[in-house]
Amino acid sequence: xxxFQVDRHSGVATYLQLVGQVKQALRLGVLEPGDRLxxxxxxxxxxxxxxNTVLKAYxxxxxxxxxxxxxxxxxxxxxxLSRPEAAADSPLRADLVDWVTRAHAAxxxxxxxxxxxxxxxxxxxxxxxxxxxPAGAGTxxxxxxxxx
Numbered sequence: 090x091x092x093f094q095v096d097r098h099s100g101v102a103t104y105l106q107l108v109g110q111v112k113q114a115l116r117l118g119v120l121e122p123g124d125r126l127x128x129x130x131x132x133x134x135x136x137x138x139x140x141n142t143v144l145k146a147y148x149x150x151x152x153x154x155x156x157x158x159x160x161x162x163x164x165x166x167x168x169x170l171s172r173p174e175a176a177a178d179s180p181l182r183a184d185l186v187d188w189v190t191r192a193h194a195a196x197x198x199x200x201x202x203x204x205x206x207x208x209x210x211x212x213x214x215x216x217x218x219x220x221x222x223p224a225g226a227g228t229x230x231x232x233x234x235x236x237x
Contacts, residue, residue, distance in 0.1 A: 090124075090125075090127060091110065091111065091114045091119060091120060091126065091127065092127075092135065093106075093107055093110055093127070093132055093135065093136055094106075094110070094136075095107075095136045095138055103138055103142050103146075104142050104143075104145040104146040104149065105146075105149075107132070107142070107143065107146035108146050108149050108150055111126070111146075111150055111155065111156075112155070112170060115155065115166065115168075115169055115170040115171060116170045116171055116172070116175060117171065117175060117177075118169070118171040118175075118176055118177070120166050120169075121166060121169055121171075122166050122167060122168055122169055123165060123166060124165065124166045125162075125163045125164065125165050125166075126147065126156060126163065126164040126165070126166070128163060129143040129144055129147070147164050150164075151164075154167065154168065155167060155168060155170075189202060192205070
């Protein structure tokens with residue numbers, strides 16, 4: 090079961106933090122269709138937030154088609170966001186864990202690693218996509234002499 094963490098200093102609305110945590114759990118396969126989310130009461134007891142905040146988060150997840158309330162039973166996951174490539178045993182995830190371990194060994198902290206990942210995501214998104222994936226995949230970049 091998911092355990093919510095609320096960061097009161099993040100600047101992100103609390104209900105959006107809850108929504109984001111559920112989505113992350115869905116992407117990583119921690120939550121799967123049929124799983125029951127914690128009751129609003131349990132979340133309130135664990136996080137000391139307003140019950141209406143929890144209900145707002147759950148309504149947003151319902152609006153997005155990720156959960157459904159069942160009167161008298163709770164709120165249940167209706168679909169997954171996970172992909173095999175992100176599973177705990179996937180080669181991509183293992184490569185990423187190795188990279189993060191090397192980054193930490195090089196002295197980079199969490200914020201440094203996140204900044205690098207965000208920069209890499211932006212760089213990859215800016216590359217043109219072809220039928221074989223990102224441009225440059227399997228090809229060499231032109232040297233400086235070739236572009237002048």
